[in-house]
Amino acid sequence: MVKALNFKRHRRLRSSSAMRSLVSENHLRMDDFIYPLFIVEGENIKNEVSSMPGVFQISLDFVKDEMEELRSLGIKAVMIFGVPNEKDEQGTGAFIETGIVQEATRRIKKEVPEMLVVADTCLCEYTSHGHCGVIHNQDVDNDESLKLLAKTAVSQAEAGADIIAPSNMMDGFVIVIRQALDEAGYTNIPIMSYAVKYSSAFYGPFRDAADSTPQFGDRKSYQMDPANRLEALREAESDVEEGADFLIVKPALSYLDIVRDVKNTVNTPVVAYNVSGEYAMVKAAAKNGWVDERELVLEKMTAMKRAGADLIISYFAKDVAKWLNE
Numbered sequence: 551m552v553k554a555l556n557f558k559r560h561r562r563l564r565s566s567s568a569m570r571s572l573v574s575e576n577h578l579r580m581d582d583f584i585y586p587l588f589i590v591e592g593e594n595i596k597n598e599v600s601s602m603p604g605v606f607q608i609s610l611d612f613v614k615d616e617m618e619e620l621r622s623l624g625i626k627a628v629m630i631f632g633v634p635n636e637k638d639e640q641g642t643g644a645f646i647e648t649g650i651v652q653e654a655t656r657r658i659k660k661e662v663p664e665m666l667v668v669a670d671t672c673l674c675e676y677t678s679h680g681h682c683g684v685i686h687n688q689d690v691d692n693d694e695s696l697k698l699l700a701k702t703a704v705s706q707a708e709a710g711a712d713i714i715a716p717s718n719m720m721d722g723f724v725i726v727i728r729q730a731l732d733e734a735g736y737t738n739i740p741i742m743s744y745a746v747k748y749s750s751a752f753y754g755p756f757r758d759a760a761d762s763t764p765q766f767g768d769r770k771s772y773q774m775d776p777a778n779r780l781e782a783l784r785e786a787e788s789d790v791e792e793g794a795d796f797l798i799v800k801p802a803l804s805y806l807d808i809v810r811d812v813k814n815t816v817n818t819p820v821v822a823y824n825v826s827g828e829y830a831m832v833k834a835a836a837k838n839g840w841v842d843e844r845e846l847v848l849e850k851m852t853a854m855k856r857a858g859a860d861l862i863i864s865y866f867a868k869d870v871a872k873w874l875n876e
């Protein structure tokens with residue numbers, strides 16, 4: 551026995567599983583997860599995304615089964631991405647009444663009305679050039695793009711979306727969408743803004759899944775520079791002023807410092823988007839037997855909570871639900 555030394559015995563609170571649970575500061579619960587879905591035009595399609603094992607592009611006829619699976623797992627919210635057959639310069643497929651996201655939203659709300667539908671509001675999946683807005687002189691035109699984004703948001707609300715999630719990083723997108731929703735009578739539909747979205751190599755697998763790789767250049771004139779922190783706070787503050795109800799930080803895991811900064815700066819719920827590349831890396835390592843997938847994923851999810859995420863958007867949501875139910 552070491553005597554008379556005045557050190558703290560931290561291990562007292564780690565002595566058993568029950569003791570550790572008693573003092574656990576953060577918890578995972580399925581109410582906090584949003585599961586992303588890729589809906590593709592056509593019929594009888596269920597394509598696994600090659601860089602995202604376990605994630606599928608599905609056609610509308612698979613929506614019912616998917617919703618039943620999610621409901622049985624206790625997942626209460628989905629985020630919808632559309633993969634259209636036809637693309638054009640303006641991204642028309644994003645805002646027409648018969649667009650794939652609008653159809654999928656109606657289908658989901660018919661099959662499982664209590665499922666919350668979060669509509670990703672962007673143009674990149676629908677434009678022939680793959681950029682998130684209208685192109686003028688080889689650059690994305692901010693204010694022209696806002697008009698189409700507002701139209702997209704209203705058409706998604708008309709289809710029954712519960713939450714509008716603009717992700718194209720145009721300045722002013724929150725206020726313009728808020729105004730358009732209000733004018734169309736959707737004063738009660740909240741905006742979950744991708745307020746802090748970095749220009750990131752972690753989106754690679756998503757662009758396979760959503761077929762949205764830019765055909766020229768990159769997204770650096772509208773998505774943020776990974777070197778910057780204060781810029782994230784400026785983005786967060788302006789989106790709150792413009793009326794955002796939730797703020798997303800994206801990607802999540804290389805940006806947990808930013809999640810914490812945003813959490814300490816704003817009073818809205820903060821959402822961490824655990825993106826496609828973060829998913830793919832874990833899947834690849836697990837497939838090789840290099841990591842324990844379950845332990846690793848639960849650790850990462852808990853880390854997002856500890857950093858201040860109120861909600862988590864993740865392709866792992868189904869796995870987490872299964873693990874938590876075990």
Ligand code: PBG
Nearest residue numbers: 672674717752753756825826827
């Ligand atoms: C649309 C959008 C992207 C993601 C979500 N919404 C792609 C991008 O900005 O290139 C990425 C999500 C992921 O990687 O999981 N703009």
